[in-house]
Amino acid sequence: MKTRVVVLISGSGSNLQALIDAAANADYPAQIVAVISNKSDAYGLVRAQNSGIATAVLDHKAFASREEFDAALRDKIDSYQPDLVVLAGFMRILTADFVNHYLGRMLNIHPSLLPLYPGLHTHRRAIEAGDATHGATVHFVTAELDGGPAVVQAEVPVEQGDTEELLAKRVLAQEHRIYPLAVRWFADGDLVFRDGKAWYKGDVIPASGIKFK
Template sequence: MASGSGGVAGVEMQKKRTAILISGRGSNMSALLSAAEAPDFPAEISLVISNRPDAAGLQVAEAAGIRTLVLNHRDFADRIAFDASLDAHLRIESIDIVCLAGFMRLLTPWLVERWRNRMINVHPSLLPAFPGLDTHGRALEAGVRFHGCTVHFVRPVMDSGPIILQAAVPVLPQDDADGLAARVLRQEHAIYPAALRLLAGGQLSVENERVEITGARFPTEVMISPEA
């Protein structure tokens, strides 16, 4: 486990080594990288892994001085082989926490359970509503008044798992899927770093598949978008 600065009264803070998994541009990865630059942030981004060698986020991570790794899923016989390699690399790098940031691979239950309560994901809807893809279009079609995003612990069932933080935005009469997506994405960039801070700081526990937050004021300022 790596050391960091920013401890209280001269005590050095031990930061949690964090890996980010991406498949594309990694905009949420960039938000996590930016947050982790703060001296008092309890996680350090130690590794970025992509299953796609052409993922634009790899260049962003490299420019930030972060170690990167490509595990091309096409090079593996099946999902089990891919996940076994992924798990091995995470453990070689002494990773404590895994963040999924636009990682477009379904992970096997074997891997998810090995990282139980240490793997988190951000999803562009107010789960349990609209799991899966095309969340913004589906929200508009359903006529909901509020949409948003969720950071949750990963479980074997896709887009399930105990909810850590959510942010809501109003659905406006003029919204289309792209405009709504852009406003939700801004909230993703706010709550994902906030959730990682809570997890790495030891402020989260899971009881009966519900998340308890302790030792900090609940961050309501990032929960509801003021946009009208």
């Protein structure tokens, strides 16, 4: 039985596409059972539909509060009976109640080497800080924004003359490699969340995550 995955998106869904491509392989241990967006014009919905994956839209603007939206989103997600929830460019800050409902079975990918640069504009911040390296982190989601334990990180060099767009493109290419990998680890039972930490094959993962080579 493959691990059932629900993916949440808000935009183009390039990381979703990487997961769809990985799941198309017969030996991949996870299947995407639904894609849910808070924006009806998110291109990721088209990607899902083109692959025969169920889709749903919950417009956050139709709800009176963040709590009401999160409650409705939780109910919609749970209707698909997922084993894992994957955030792939889902541009909503989630309430603690929602996060705790999925604690240990929700992953996110963030375009920085966490704990550096939580939040937005990560590429600009890395360039302005004069960092030699930048990258992306897959982490378990906790109530602290971008603060859950890291699973895997991929690094890219910050090159002379880099713009935000150039750096973002190189980071995104690495995101497409490490996100399907982390989902595979979870589906295989190698990756677990326990005692507030991420564990891989019985060992605690370092605070900066497993380094992807």
